[in-house]
Amino acid sequence: MRIVISTTKLRVFLLSALGALFVAGCAQYAEMESGKASAPQPRTTQDSEMASNVPVAREGAASSADELEEVIVTGARPSDVGRMPAGAIEMQNAPVTGGFAGAASMRLMVDLDANADFALRSLSSDEELWVIAKPTASASSKDDAHPGTGAMVARFTDDHDGPTATAKELPLPLKHTDVNAVINGYISSVNVTQQFENPFDEKIEAVYLFPLPEKAAVTGFLMVIGERKIRGIVREKEEAEQIYREARSQGYAASLLVQHRPNVFEQKVANIEPGKSIDVDIRYFHTLAYNDGWYSFVFPTVVGPRYNPPGSEDPVRAVPSDDISETGSGTAVRYLRPEERSAHDISINVEINAGVEIEELRSSHWIDAQQGAPERASVALARQATMPNKDFVLDFQVAGRTIKSxxxxxxxxxxxxxxxxxxxxxxxLTGSLARQPMELVFVLDCSGSMRGRPLMQAKNAVLAALTHLNEDDTFQIIRFSDNTSQFGNAPVPATPENLRLARRYIESLGGSGGTQMIEGIRAALDFPHDPKRFRFVSFMTDGYIGNEVDIIGAVHDRIGESRIFSFGVGSSVNRYLMERMAKEGRGAVAYLSPQDSATDIMNRFFDRISHPAxxxxxxxxxxxxxxxxxxxxxxxxxxxxxxxxxxxxxxxxxxxxxxxxxxxxxxxxxxxxxxxxxxxxxxxxxxARLRIADLSDRQAWQSDPYHELAADIKTTALEHQLMSDYTSFIAVDTSRVTEGSRGTTIHQAVPVPDGVSYETTVGDGQ
Incomplete structure (x- = not known):
């Protein structure tokens, strides 16, 4: 195993001419071609040994010795370096590796910072420490633009179109995701292995946007190439991206993990050679949710298509699978059309040690389950349920109605x-106490992403809730999509006539248009609160928006004495938004999947709010x-x-x-x-993960002219080696330069979530 370390300070004393070292190593990358690259062709047995004729761009790396404060050297084992605290470590006669030549030996002095010391302490006897190149100068603007490397996806169609056309498999690099989780009590430790393979006849860069749980503390990142294992470390985001670009342009295999949202991540894997594969292992911890005697383990599998209101910063855009544009701000998720499919599948294995007897298991998917000891269970995703198009949810009920803190x-x-x-x-608490009168506000997301099953579930939930109201309660119903409308000008008493009219109003609602959720927030929280009643605001939504920060800030500014209960409706909802709305709204969150009973969910909701909190x-x-x-x-x-x-x-x-x-x-x-x-x-x-989340939430409403919140996030993330908006994982294999030309960037296309309409969410990408 090798470990990649990029130190912040490195003093190098060469025993031979350093200038020739860098000039010789970088000259081959000086040429830059312009224009768009053609889509690579799938690799076959017949042409596996043939040279590719596809034109590609070659990125420049015209760095000089003065522009580099770190150089690429071979690994040093712990026996050479020693397990030492932060300080100076001297290594002699370390032969130069990679594309550099011209010096037989060198002596270097490394000033280890906290991150390097962290990695040194984690080394085992068979691991190696790697120091990688990092130019101090900014990467060229041409490199940032990725000339000639557009987001190419090879697409194959039938000889005929129409509803009878057979779904065709796209040759995409991500082949398999393997998830292994261990649960002890309410803490889960999860290892995720993403297996990337190059099916083309030239080198590729694979790009994949994927979700993780919103509370995940990502603590490990490992790139596996054959028998070699290169452990990544956390660096500041700009530095990590710069290292990745430099390694990619010089032909080294490299992996970069970037966080776009607390639950949305981007994986980049550079220089995958034709016919070869690279695995990326991600490890994280998180706490399980507990509701009414049930613990819930959730592994999300797909990022839902987001709606981005005008002016959204860093949007997550939804585009078709063959979209090759590099224009537009933010990040694009490419979605498979209904007639397309990917070979990507998923396996999930969960080992549970609940600490107390497990009474029952239930899952969103078909599973194979075995139970040995009463408090233990082994669960595996069944073979017929391996398509990654909806969240995997595993609930287990533990014995005893009273769980001790x-x-x-x-x-x-x-x-x-x-x-x-x-x-x-x-x-x-006793359930015999009479509850106080309530003011119930139901807010329904009627945007295009909710059309069909999700909206039907949400409507059924509100209809079920109306049956629980007493005549001394009041209620209001608000819908939003591109605009908002509501049942009445103000909350109305829950009389039989008002309930009848409300049911007619709910049944008339349909799904279309965008998701202007902030208008729904304002409509629900801005009208005066009746001090004689507890106000509970129930949001029914999939959360498919790109301006989560604006929504969280609006809730914080307007919540007053209200309580928000967010209901995530659908198979792959935006749990980050649901959790944060409930947190800022001092309420709770619940999820309504397609197979759940809306009546049961609302019965539990009213059982909860009917008891004194x-x-x-x-x-x-x-x-x-x-x-x-x-x-x-x-x-x-x-x-x-x-x-x-x-x-x-x-x-x-x-x-x-x-x-x-x-x-x-x-x-x-x-x-x-x-x-x-x-x-x-x-x-x-x-x-540390919770501290980062708290600081990030405060950025939504707190003025930070001196960027102190950002600095605190960065410091916490680096100290604890965690992902954040300002830090990323980077791993580079400097043992060899990969063969062949740079090749093309391939963006992994994903299916739209189960139950979501492609036409009303992705369409033509506009």
């Missing part, structure tokens, strides 16, 4: 900094000096909906006391402390 702790052995995470469950929640930390606790403001505790609280502490972990009010009375919950477990190292990662 509990705390996990970890103390860093080097810094003695402690981290904790506790799952706080509300105390058992625990409000004004505070934690007495006792002797435990807790700091940087997230969420900073604890939300209300609803029956069956625990809250995960994570923070830092110094000293020994001790018990804490949670206080709050419910039905006019003070409630207390005592949570005992626990000894720090070295195996709980992931707790520090989870804390």
């Amino acid at each position: 509990n705390m996990l702790t970890y103390v860093d052995p080097q810094t003695q900094q402690g981290y904790f995470t506790l799952m706080l469950y509300p105390p058992a 625990m409000t004004d929640v505070e934690i007495d930390w006792g002797s435990m000096a807790a700091t940087d606790v997230y969420p900073a403001k604890l939300p209300d505790l609803f029956v069956g909906r625990p809250v995960v609280v994570t923070g830092k502490f110094l000293g020994q972990p001790s018990g804490v006391t949670v206080r709050g009010r419910s039905a006019g009375e003070t409630q207390r919950v005592r949570i005992g402390g626990s000894d720090s477990d070295a195996g709980n190292e992931y707790v520090a990662k989870i804390w």
Whole structure:
């Protein structure tokens, strides 16, 4: 295994002429061709050894010695470098590798920063440390424009068109995704392997946009080429992208992982040789959701097509599979047409250790399940369910109706900094208490992406909710797409006549147009609140928008005394938006998949809001000096909906006391402390991920003229080696220059989510 490290400082003393070293190595890349590249042809047995005639652009790399502060050298094993703290490490007689020539040996002095030290401490005896090239000068504008490397996707059609045409398989690089998850209690550790293969007769760069859970703390990134394993590290995003461009232009195999949203990532793999493959392993941790006795493990498989209102910054655009334009801001997701398909499939294996008896399993997909011990289960995705076009959801119910609050702790052995995470469950509350009158506001997304099954599910959910209203309740119904309209000018009493008219209004709604969700937010939260009633705002949407930050900011600014319950409707919803709306709205989130019963979902919703919530929640930390606790403001505790609280502490972990009010009375919950477990190292990662999420949310509404929030995000991400909006994973294999010309960039096209209409979401890409 080799590890790629890009240090921030590197002093190089050459024993021979350094100028010749770089000139010879870079001369072959000086030529640049212009124009568009043709689509590469699928590789066949007959032409596998034939040279490609496809014209390609060759990117310049005319760097000089003065422009480089780091050079490419061969790996040094721990026995050579030693496990040392941050400081100077001297390596002698390290032969130069890659495309550089002209010096037989060199001596270099490396000033290791915190990131390099982090990687050194993680080395094992069979791993190597790699220092890779990073020019200080900006990459050329021509390189940024990718001349001659348009987003080419080979597309094959039948001899005839029309509804009888057979779906054709596109030759795309992503062949398989393998997911292996281990669940211990409410923490899951997940390894994702993406297998890229080059089916063409020239080198390619593969680009793939994909989702991960919105709370995932991505902690590992490994590029596997044959028997070689190159571990990536986290660098500042601009630096990582610069390293990737340089490695790509010089012919090295490289991988870059970039975060576009907390739940949307982009994988780039450069210089995959014809007929060969490169695997990319991604590892992350996250906490499981818990609702009414059920834990939920979710693995999202496809990014839903987003609507981007005019003026959206960094939009995620939906375009057809053969769109080759490089114009437009933001990032484009390419979607397969209904008559197209990809060979990409997925396998999922989940090992569960719930800690208590597992009573029942249920899944969104066909699964093969085995249960040994009562608290353990092994689950695998069945062979007939391997198409990655909807979220994989695995729920497991644990024994006992009362789950105790509990705390996990970890103390860093080097810094003695402690981290904790506790799952706080509300105390058992009596259901016989009369609930207060409520003001229910239902907001329905009637945009084009909701047309069909999703909108029908949302409408059925609201219809089911109306049956729970009492005559002293009031309600309002708001729809939005390109514009908004509503059932009445103001909330109306839940009389039989008003309910009859409301049902007629709901049944008349259809799905079309864009998703101007912010107008729905304003319509739901801007009218005066009746102080005699609790206001609950229920959003029914798939969340397919590109301006999530605007929505989160609007909720924060307008929430007042309201509570938002977000209902994600569909097979692959934008869970990041759903979770953040509920967080800022001090409510909760629920998901309504195509196979769920809308009536059951709304029954549970009303069961929850009909019981008194625990409000004004505070934690007495006792002797435990807790700091940087997230969420900073604890939300209300609803029956069956625990809250995960994570923070830092110094000293020994001790018990804490949670206080709050419910039905006019003070409630207390005592949570005992626990000894720090070295195996709980992931707790520090989870804390760092939550800190990054909190800082990112604050950017939606807090002025930051000096970019202090961005700096804090970057510092936290680099210290804990995590992905963020400002940091990326980079891995480069410098052991050899790949053969052949640069080739073409291939964007992996994906299916639209199950139940979503291609025509009303992607269409012609406009």
